[in-house]
Amino acid sequence: MKKILLLGSTGSIGLNTLELVRAFPDKFRIVGLTVNKNIEELEKQIREFSPKFVVVTDQSKAVELKKKIGSSCEVISGEGSLTEITKRGDEYDILLSAIVGFAGLEPTIEAIKQQKRIALANKETLVVAGEIIINLCKEYGAELIPVDSEHSAIFQCLTGEDKSYINKLILTASGGPFLNKTLSELENVTVSESLNHPNWKMGSKITIDSATMMNKGLEVIEAYWLFNLPKEKIEIVVHPQSIIHSMVEFIDGSIKAQLSRPDMKLPILYALTYPQRLGFEGVITDFKKIGQMTFFEPNFDKFVSLKLAYDVIDEGGTAPCILNAANEIAVEKFLSGKIKFFQIPELVKDALDNIKTIRQITIESVYECDLLTREYLNKKFS
Ligand code: NDP
Numbered sequence: 001m002k003k004i005l006l007l008g009s010t011g012s013i014g015l016n017t018l019e020l021v022r023a024f025p026d027k028f029r030i031v032g033l034t035v036n037k038n039i040e041e042l043e044k045q046i047r048e049f050s051p052k053f054v055v056v057t058d059q060s061k062a063v064e065l066k067k068k069i070g071s072s073c074e075v076i077s078g079e080g081s082l083t084e085i086t087k088r089g090d091e092y093d094i095l096l097s098a099i100v101g102f103a104g105l106e107p108t109i110e111a112i113k114q115q116k117r118i119a120l121a122n123k124e125t126l127v128v129a130g131e132i133i134i135n136l137c138k139e140y141g142a143e144l145i146p147v148d149s150e151h152s153a154i155f156q157c158l159t160g161e162d163k164s165y166i167n168k169l170i171l172t173a174s175g176g177p178f179l180n181k182t183l184s185e186l187e188n189v190t191v192s193e194s195l196n197h198p199n200w201k202m203g204s205k206i207t208i209d210s211a212t213m214m215n216k217g218l219e220v221i222e223a224y225w226l227f228n229l230p231k232e233k234i235e236i237v238v239h240p241q242s243i244i245h246s247m248v249e250f251i252d253g254s255i256k257a258q259l260s261r262p263d264m265k266l267p268i269l270y271a272l273t274y275p276q277r278l279g280f281e282g283v284i285t286d287f288k289k290i291g292q293m294t295f296f297e298p299n300f301d302k303f304v305s306l307k308l309a310y311d312v313i314d315e316g317g318t319a320p321c322i323l324n325a326a327n328e329i330a331v332e333k334f335l336s337g338k339i340k341f342f343q344i345p346e347l348v349k350d351a352l353d354n355i356k357t358i359r360q361i362t363i364e365s366v367y368e369c370d371l372l373t374r375e376y377l378n379k380k381f382s
Protein backbone atom coordinates (compact mmCIF):
# COMPACT_ATOMS: atom_id res chain seq x y z
CA MET A 1 0.00 0.00 0.00
CA LYS A 2 1.51 3.31 -1.11
CA LYS A 3 0.54 6.43 0.84
CA ILE A 4 0.07 9.43 -1.43
CA LEU A 5 0.21 13.12 -0.63
CA LEU A 6 -1.57 14.78 -3.56
CA LEU A 7 -0.89 18.46 -4.16
CA GLY A 8 -3.47 20.07 -6.45
CA SER A 9 -6.22 17.48 -5.98
CA THR A 10 -8.95 19.50 -7.70
CA GLY A 11 -6.97 20.01 -10.91
CA SER A 12 -6.95 17.91 -14.03
CA ILE A 13 -3.95 15.81 -12.89
CA GLY A 14 -5.35 15.65 -9.36
CA LEU A 15 -8.71 14.28 -10.52
CA ASN A 16 -7.02 11.70 -12.78
CA THR A 17 -4.87 10.59 -9.84
CA LEU A 18 -7.94 10.16 -7.65
CA GLU A 19 -9.56 8.03 -10.37
CA LEU A 20 -6.57 5.71 -10.14
CA VAL A 21 -6.73 5.60 -6.34
CA ARG A 22 -10.41 4.71 -6.71
CA ALA A 23 -9.50 1.93 -9.18
CA PHE A 24 -6.79 0.46 -6.91
CA PRO A 25 -8.03 0.79 -3.32
CA ASP A 26 -5.67 -1.96 -2.11
CA LYS A 27 -2.59 -0.34 -3.72
CA PHE A 28 -2.91 3.38 -2.98
CA ARG A 29 -4.14 5.42 -0.05
CA ILE A 30 -4.59 9.19 0.06
CA VAL A 31 -3.16 10.76 3.21
CA GLY A 32 -3.29 14.42 2.24
CA LEU A 33 -4.96 16.63 -0.36
CA THR A 34 -4.42 20.28 -1.24
CA VAL A 35 -6.36 22.92 -3.15
CA ASN A 36 -6.20 26.64 -3.64
CA LYS A 37 -9.89 27.57 -3.32
CA ASN A 38 -12.16 24.85 -4.62
CA ILE A 39 -13.56 23.59 -1.31
CA GLU A 40 -16.76 22.24 -2.89
CA GLU A 41 -14.80 19.59 -4.78
CA LEU A 42 -12.40 19.08 -1.87
CA GLU A 43 -15.29 18.40 0.51
CA LYS A 44 -16.47 15.56 -1.76
CA GLN A 45 -12.92 14.23 -1.92
CA ILE A 46 -12.58 14.29 1.88
CA ARG A 47 -15.78 12.29 2.23
CA GLU A 48 -14.65 9.71 -0.31
CA PHE A 49 -10.92 9.35 0.46
CA SER A 50 -10.76 10.25 4.18
CA PRO A 51 -7.36 12.00 4.13
CA LYS A 52 -5.67 12.71 7.46
CA PHE A 53 -5.12 16.36 6.55
CA VAL A 54 -5.85 18.87 3.80
CA VAL A 55 -4.48 22.27 2.82
CA VAL A 56 -6.66 25.06 1.50
CA THR A 57 -4.26 27.85 0.55
CA ASP A 58 -7.00 30.49 0.56
CA GLN A 59 -7.59 31.30 4.23
CA SER A 60 -11.23 32.37 4.09
CA LYS A 61 -12.12 29.25 2.11
CA ALA A 62 -10.32 27.17 4.74
CA VAL A 63 -12.51 28.69 7.47
CA GLU A 64 -15.61 27.89 5.40
CA LEU A 65 -14.50 24.30 4.91
CA LYS A 66 -13.82 23.79 8.63
CA LYS A 67 -17.39 24.84 9.39
CA LYS A 68 -18.69 22.26 6.93
CA ILE A 69 -16.61 19.23 7.87
CA GLY A 70 -16.04 19.78 11.58
CA SER A 71 -13.19 17.74 13.04
CA SER A 72 -13.34 14.84 10.56
CA CYS A 73 -10.06 15.97 8.98
CA GLU A 74 -7.33 18.45 9.87
CA VAL A 75 -7.56 21.60 7.72
CA ILE A 76 -4.41 23.71 7.36
CA SER A 77 -4.12 27.05 5.62
CA GLY A 78 -2.03 30.12 5.00
CA GLU A 79 1.56 30.77 4.03
CA GLY A 80 3.86 27.82 4.51
CA SER A 81 1.00 25.33 4.87
CA LEU A 82 2.04 23.29 1.81
CA THR A 83 5.57 23.03 3.16
CA GLU A 84 4.27 22.16 6.60
CA ILE A 85 2.45 19.08 5.33
CA THR A 86 5.22 17.94 2.99
CA LYS A 87 7.52 18.01 6.05
CA ARG A 88 5.41 15.23 7.54
CA GLY A 89 7.64 12.60 6.00
CA ASP A 90 6.37 9.77 8.19
CA GLU A 91 2.89 10.14 6.75
CA TYR A 92 3.47 9.49 3.04
CA ASP A 93 5.55 7.55 0.49
CA ILE A 94 4.89 9.48 -2.73
CA LEU A 95 4.36 13.18 -3.35
CA LEU A 96 2.20 13.76 -6.43
CA SER A 97 3.21 17.31 -7.30
CA ALA A 98 0.32 18.66 -9.39
CA ILE A 99 -0.11 22.27 -8.36
CA VAL A 100 0.13 24.59 -11.35
CA GLY A 101 2.95 27.13 -11.64
CA PHE A 102 5.74 28.42 -9.42
CA ALA A 103 3.71 27.65 -6.28
CA GLY A 104 4.63 23.98 -6.76
CA LEU A 105 8.35 24.60 -6.18
CA GLU A 106 8.58 24.95 -2.40
CA PRO A 107 6.63 21.83 -1.36
CA THR A 108 8.42 19.77 -4.02
CA ILE A 109 11.78 20.78 -2.55
CA GLU A 110 10.57 19.84 0.91
CA ALA A 111 9.46 16.37 -0.26
CA ILE A 112 12.89 15.85 -1.85
CA LYS A 113 14.46 16.66 1.53
CA GLN A 114 12.14 14.05 3.04
CA GLN A 115 13.73 11.56 0.58
CA LYS A 116 10.41 10.69 -1.02
CA ARG A 117 9.43 9.59 -4.48
CA ILE A 118 8.28 12.69 -6.35
CA ALA A 119 5.79 12.02 -9.12
CA LEU A 120 6.31 15.33 -10.88
CA ALA A 121 3.55 16.88 -12.96
CA ASN A 122 4.48 20.45 -12.02
CA LYS A 123 7.00 21.06 -14.83
CA GLU A 124 7.51 24.67 -13.71
CA THR A 125 9.59 23.34 -10.79
CA LEU A 126 12.22 21.98 -13.18
CA VAL A 127 12.02 24.99 -15.47
CA VAL A 128 12.78 27.53 -12.75
CA ALA A 129 15.15 25.49 -10.58
CA GLY A 130 16.23 22.44 -12.57
CA GLU A 131 19.83 22.47 -11.41
CA ILE A 132 18.86 22.87 -7.76
CA ILE A 133 16.22 20.14 -7.94
CA ILE A 134 18.47 17.59 -9.65
CA ASN A 135 21.31 18.27 -7.18
CA LEU A 136 18.95 18.04 -4.19
CA CYS A 137 17.57 14.72 -5.45
CA LYS A 138 21.13 13.36 -5.62
CA GLU A 139 22.05 14.77 -2.22
CA TYR A 140 18.97 13.38 -0.44
CA GLY A 141 18.48 10.24 -2.52
CA ALA A 142 14.95 11.24 -3.57
CA GLU A 143 13.43 9.72 -6.73
CA LEU A 144 12.08 12.07 -9.39
CA ILE A 145 9.67 10.32 -11.75
CA PRO A 146 8.10 12.42 -14.51
CA VAL A 147 4.33 12.54 -14.94
CA ASP A 148 4.37 14.83 -17.98
CA SER A 149 3.40 12.42 -20.78
CA GLU A 150 6.41 13.19 -23.04
CA HIS A 151 8.91 12.77 -20.22
CA SER A 152 7.20 9.65 -18.95
CA ALA A 153 7.45 8.26 -22.50
CA ILE A 154 11.18 9.01 -22.66
CA PHE A 155 11.70 7.66 -19.15
CA GLN A 156 9.94 4.44 -20.19
CA CYS A 157 11.98 4.19 -23.42
CA LEU A 158 15.20 4.60 -21.44
CA THR A 159 14.41 1.94 -18.87
CA GLY A 160 17.04 -0.78 -19.30
CA GLU A 161 19.12 1.34 -21.71
CA ASP A 162 22.61 2.76 -21.26
CA LYS A 163 22.23 6.54 -21.52
CA SER A 164 25.53 6.86 -23.41
CA TYR A 165 23.78 5.24 -26.40
CA ILE A 166 21.24 8.05 -26.78
CA ASN A 167 21.52 9.98 -30.01
CA LYS A 168 18.62 12.34 -29.35
CA LEU A 169 15.26 12.72 -27.65
CA ILE A 170 12.27 13.45 -29.87
CA LEU A 171 9.53 15.28 -27.99
CA THR A 172 6.20 15.08 -29.74
CA ALA A 173 3.85 18.07 -29.75
CA SER A 174 0.19 18.09 -30.71
CA GLY A 175 0.64 21.63 -32.08
CA GLY A 176 -2.41 22.78 -30.07
CA PRO A 177 -5.60 24.32 -31.44
CA PHE A 178 -3.80 26.77 -33.75
CA LEU A 179 -1.52 24.42 -35.61
CA ASN A 180 -3.10 25.29 -38.94
CA LYS A 181 -3.70 29.01 -38.40
CA THR A 182 -1.45 31.58 -40.08
CA LEU A 183 0.49 34.15 -38.08
CA SER A 184 -2.01 36.87 -39.02
CA GLU A 185 -4.96 34.66 -38.09
CA LEU A 186 -3.44 34.28 -34.62
CA GLU A 187 -3.92 38.01 -33.99
CA ASN A 188 -7.56 37.78 -33.12
CA VAL A 189 -8.02 34.35 -31.58
CA THR A 190 -10.27 34.35 -28.51
CA VAL A 191 -9.81 32.87 -25.06
CA SER A 192 -12.40 30.18 -25.69
CA GLU A 193 -10.76 29.15 -28.99
CA SER A 194 -7.42 28.98 -27.17
CA LEU A 195 -8.89 26.81 -24.42
CA ASN A 196 -10.22 24.32 -26.94
CA HIS A 197 -7.37 21.79 -27.07
CA PRO A 198 -7.90 19.07 -29.69
CA ASN A 199 -6.57 16.08 -27.69
CA TRP A 200 -6.16 16.81 -23.98
CA LYS A 201 -8.47 18.12 -21.26
CA MET A 202 -6.20 20.06 -18.93
CA GLY A 203 -6.13 23.07 -16.60
CA SER A 204 -6.46 26.49 -18.23
CA LYS A 205 -2.82 27.60 -17.78
CA ILE A 206 -1.28 24.58 -19.50
CA THR A 207 -3.98 24.67 -22.18
CA ILE A 208 -3.00 28.23 -23.12
CA ASP A 209 0.66 27.16 -22.96
CA SER A 210 -0.20 24.45 -25.48
CA ALA A 211 -1.85 26.99 -27.78
CA THR A 212 1.25 29.25 -27.74
CA MET A 213 3.46 26.13 -27.72
CA MET A 214 5.23 27.56 -24.67
CA ASN A 215 4.24 24.23 -23.11
CA LYS A 216 6.61 22.44 -25.49
CA GLY A 217 9.28 25.02 -24.75
CA LEU A 218 8.92 24.40 -21.02
CA GLU A 219 9.09 20.68 -21.75
CA VAL A 220 12.39 21.06 -23.62
CA ILE A 221 13.83 22.69 -20.48
CA GLU A 222 12.23 19.98 -18.33
CA ALA A 223 13.82 17.26 -20.52
CA TYR A 224 17.18 19.07 -20.45
CA TRP A 225 17.30 18.71 -16.65
CA LEU A 226 15.66 15.32 -16.31
CA PHE A 227 17.78 13.53 -18.90
CA ASN A 228 20.96 15.63 -18.70
CA LEU A 229 21.46 16.15 -22.45
CA PRO A 230 22.47 19.23 -24.44
CA LYS A 231 19.54 21.10 -26.00
CA GLU A 232 20.81 20.16 -29.49
CA LYS A 233 19.88 16.58 -28.63
CA ILE A 234 16.30 17.49 -27.74
CA GLU A 235 14.20 17.80 -30.88
CA ILE A 236 10.53 18.64 -31.27
CA VAL A 237 8.28 17.04 -33.85
CA VAL A 238 4.65 18.00 -34.32
CA HIS A 239 2.38 14.94 -34.18
CA PRO A 240 -1.23 16.16 -34.09
CA GLN A 241 -2.80 12.83 -33.04
CA SER A 242 -0.85 12.65 -29.71
CA ILE A 243 -0.55 8.86 -29.92
CA ILE A 244 3.25 8.72 -29.79
CA HIS A 245 4.04 10.50 -26.53
CA SER A 246 7.75 10.88 -27.34
CA MET A 247 10.71 8.91 -28.67
CA VAL A 248 14.38 8.18 -28.10
CA GLU A 249 16.77 7.70 -31.01
CA PHE A 250 19.86 5.63 -30.18
CA ILE A 251 23.31 5.82 -31.81
CA ASP A 252 22.62 2.87 -34.10
CA GLY A 253 19.59 4.68 -35.56
CA SER A 254 17.09 2.55 -33.68
CA ILE A 255 14.14 4.51 -32.26
CA LYS A 256 11.99 3.56 -29.27
CA ALA A 257 8.63 5.21 -28.70
CA GLN A 258 5.86 4.94 -26.12
CA LEU A 259 2.32 5.03 -27.46
CA SER A 260 -1.24 5.08 -26.21
CA ARG A 261 -4.47 6.92 -26.63
CA PRO A 262 -3.92 10.35 -24.96
CA ASP A 263 -4.88 9.93 -21.30
CA MET A 264 -2.82 11.20 -18.36
CA LYS A 265 -3.84 8.25 -16.20
CA LEU A 266 -1.11 6.14 -17.85
CA PRO A 267 1.89 8.35 -17.03
CA ILE A 268 0.48 9.03 -13.55
CA LEU A 269 0.07 5.31 -12.88
CA TYR A 270 3.58 4.57 -14.13
CA ALA A 271 5.06 7.26 -11.85
CA LEU A 272 3.21 5.71 -8.90
CA THR A 273 4.20 2.10 -9.61
CA TYR A 274 7.62 2.29 -11.36
CA PRO A 275 9.52 -0.01 -11.86
CA GLN A 276 6.43 -2.20 -11.67
CA ARG A 277 3.28 -1.97 -13.76
CA LEU A 278 -0.27 -2.65 -12.66
CA GLY A 279 -2.92 -4.37 -14.77
CA PHE A 280 -5.22 -1.57 -15.90
CA GLU A 281 -7.92 -1.55 -18.53
CA GLY A 282 -8.90 2.11 -18.22
CA VAL A 283 -6.89 3.27 -21.25
CA ILE A 284 -7.07 0.88 -24.17
CA THR A 285 -5.70 1.95 -27.56
CA ASP A 286 -7.33 0.57 -30.69
CA PHE A 287 -5.04 1.19 -33.67
CA LYS A 288 -7.78 0.30 -36.11
CA LYS A 289 -9.62 3.41 -34.97
CA ILE A 290 -6.63 5.76 -35.05
CA GLY A 291 -6.35 5.72 -38.82
CA GLN A 292 -3.17 7.67 -39.41
CA MET A 293 -0.31 9.27 -37.59
CA THR A 294 1.36 12.33 -39.11
CA PHE A 295 4.51 14.32 -38.31
CA PHE A 296 5.67 17.88 -39.09
CA GLU A 297 8.45 20.35 -38.34
CA PRO A 298 7.45 22.87 -35.66
CA ASN A 299 7.07 26.44 -36.92
CA PHE A 300 9.41 28.59 -34.81
CA ASP A 301 8.35 31.81 -36.58
CA LYS A 302 4.70 31.34 -35.71
CA PHE A 303 5.28 29.94 -32.22
CA VAL A 304 7.87 32.41 -30.93
CA SER A 305 7.64 30.95 -27.41
CA LEU A 306 9.45 27.84 -28.59
CA LYS A 307 12.48 29.85 -29.63
CA LEU A 308 12.44 31.86 -26.40
CA ALA A 309 12.52 28.63 -24.40
CA TYR A 310 15.48 27.17 -26.33
CA ASP A 311 17.31 30.52 -25.94
CA VAL A 312 17.01 30.67 -22.14
CA ILE A 313 18.75 27.31 -21.85
CA ASP A 314 21.89 28.95 -23.30
CA GLU A 315 21.42 32.03 -21.15
CA GLY A 316 21.30 29.82 -18.04
CA GLY A 317 21.14 31.12 -14.44
CA THR A 318 17.74 32.58 -13.65
CA ALA A 319 16.76 33.21 -17.30
CA PRO A 320 14.35 30.21 -17.37
CA CYS A 321 12.82 31.53 -14.15
CA ILE A 322 12.17 34.92 -15.80
CA LEU A 323 10.66 33.15 -18.81
CA ASN A 324 8.38 31.10 -16.56
CA ALA A 325 7.20 33.97 -14.34
CA ALA A 326 6.59 36.22 -17.34
CA ASN A 327 4.65 33.47 -19.05
CA GLU A 328 2.50 32.85 -15.97
CA ILE A 329 1.64 36.56 -15.78
CA ALA A 330 1.05 36.86 -19.53
CA VAL A 331 -1.28 33.82 -19.55
CA GLU A 332 -3.19 35.25 -16.59
CA LYS A 333 -3.58 38.60 -18.42
CA PHE A 334 -4.76 36.84 -21.57
CA LEU A 335 -7.30 34.73 -19.66
CA SER A 336 -8.68 37.85 -17.98
CA GLY A 337 -9.01 39.65 -21.31
CA LYS A 338 -6.26 42.24 -20.69
CA ILE A 339 -4.03 41.27 -23.61
CA LYS A 340 -4.35 39.53 -26.96
CA PHE A 341 -3.01 36.07 -27.70
CA PHE A 342 -0.02 37.24 -29.74
CA GLN A 343 1.05 39.53 -26.87
CA ILE A 344 1.80 36.54 -24.61
CA PRO A 345 5.27 35.87 -26.13
CA GLU A 346 5.80 39.63 -26.50
CA LEU A 347 5.45 40.10 -22.74
CA VAL A 348 7.78 37.16 -22.10
CA LYS A 349 10.39 38.64 -24.43
CA ASP A 350 9.99 42.08 -22.83
CA ALA A 351 10.73 40.56 -19.40
CA LEU A 352 13.70 38.60 -20.71
CA ASP A 353 15.12 41.73 -22.36
CA ASN A 354 14.69 43.95 -19.31
CA ILE A 355 15.25 41.83 -16.23
CA LYS A 356 18.81 41.00 -15.38
CA THR A 357 19.64 37.33 -15.25
CA ILE A 358 21.41 36.27 -12.07
CA ARG A 359 24.15 33.84 -13.08
CA GLN A 360 24.51 32.07 -9.74
CA ILE A 361 21.39 29.98 -9.34
CA THR A 362 20.30 29.57 -5.72
CA ILE A 363 16.88 29.19 -4.15
CA GLU A 364 17.12 32.84 -3.07
CA SER A 365 17.99 34.06 -6.59
CA VAL A 366 15.12 32.05 -8.05
CA TYR A 367 12.61 33.62 -5.64
CA GLU A 368 14.06 37.07 -6.22
CA CYS A 369 13.84 36.73 -9.99
CA ASP A 370 10.33 35.35 -9.90
CA LEU A 371 9.15 38.28 -7.77
CA LEU A 372 11.00 40.91 -9.83
CA THR A 373 9.52 39.59 -13.07
CA ARG A 374 5.98 39.56 -11.69
CA GLU A 375 6.37 43.12 -10.33
CA TYR A 376 7.88 44.34 -13.60
CA LEU A 377 5.03 43.02 -15.75
CA ASN A 378 2.21 43.76 -13.31
CA LYS A 379 3.29 47.43 -13.21
CA LYS A 380 2.40 47.68 -16.89
CA PHE A 381 -1.22 46.93 -16.04
CA SER A 382 -1.67 49.08 -12.92
P1 NDP B 1 -5.24 22.71 -12.94
O1 NDP B 1 -5.30 24.17 -13.17
O2 NDP B 1 -6.30 21.85 -13.50
O3 NDP B 1 -5.15 22.42 -11.36
C1 NDP B 1 -4.27 23.10 -10.54
C2 NDP B 1 -4.40 22.59 -9.10
O4 NDP B 1 -3.52 23.36 -8.27
C3 NDP B 1 -5.78 22.79 -8.49
O5 NDP B 1 -5.99 21.81 -7.50
C4 NDP B 1 -5.68 24.18 -7.84
O6 NDP B 1 -6.62 24.37 -6.79
C5 NDP B 1 -4.26 24.14 -7.33
N1 NDP B 1 -3.63 25.47 -7.30
C6 NDP B 1 -3.63 26.40 -8.28
N2 NDP B 1 -2.91 27.46 -7.91
C7 NDP B 1 -2.44 27.22 -6.66
C8 NDP B 1 -1.65 27.97 -5.73
N3 NDP B 1 -1.18 29.18 -6.01
N4 NDP B 1 -1.36 27.38 -4.54
C9 NDP B 1 -1.83 26.15 -4.24
N5 NDP B 1 -2.59 25.41 -5.07
C10 NDP B 1 -2.88 25.94 -6.28
O7 NDP B 1 -3.81 22.25 -13.45
P2 NDP B 1 -3.41 20.85 -14.16
O8 NDP B 1 -3.85 19.72 -13.32
O9 NDP B 1 -3.78 20.89 -15.59
O10 NDP B 1 -1.82 20.96 -14.12
C11 NDP B 1 -1.09 20.80 -12.91
C12 NDP B 1 0.40 20.75 -13.25
O11 NDP B 1 0.64 19.59 -14.02
C13 NDP B 1 0.88 21.93 -14.09
O12 NDP B 1 2.18 22.27 -13.70
C14 NDP B 1 0.89 21.39 -15.52
O13 NDP B 1 1.86 22.00 -16.33
C15 NDP B 1 1.25 19.93 -15.26
N6 NDP B 1 0.78 19.02 -16.30
C16 NDP B 1 -0.56 18.89 -16.52
C17 NDP B 1 -1.03 18.03 -17.52
C18 NDP B 1 -2.50 17.84 -17.73
O14 NDP B 1 -2.88 16.97 -18.51
N7 NDP B 1 -3.36 18.58 -17.08
C19 NDP B 1 -0.10 17.29 -18.37
C20 NDP B 1 1.28 17.46 -18.02
C21 NDP B 1 1.69 18.31 -17.02
P3 NDP B 1 -8.09 25.03 -7.06
O15 NDP B 1 -8.87 24.00 -7.80
O16 NDP B 1 -8.61 25.30 -5.69
O17 NDP B 1 -7.84 26.27 -7.85
Ligand code: MG
Pocket (backbone or CB within 6 Å): 148, 149, 150, 219
Ligand atom coordinates in the same frame (compact mmCIF):
# COMPACT_ATOMS: atom_id res chain seq x y z
MG1 MG C 1 3.31 17.25 -21.77
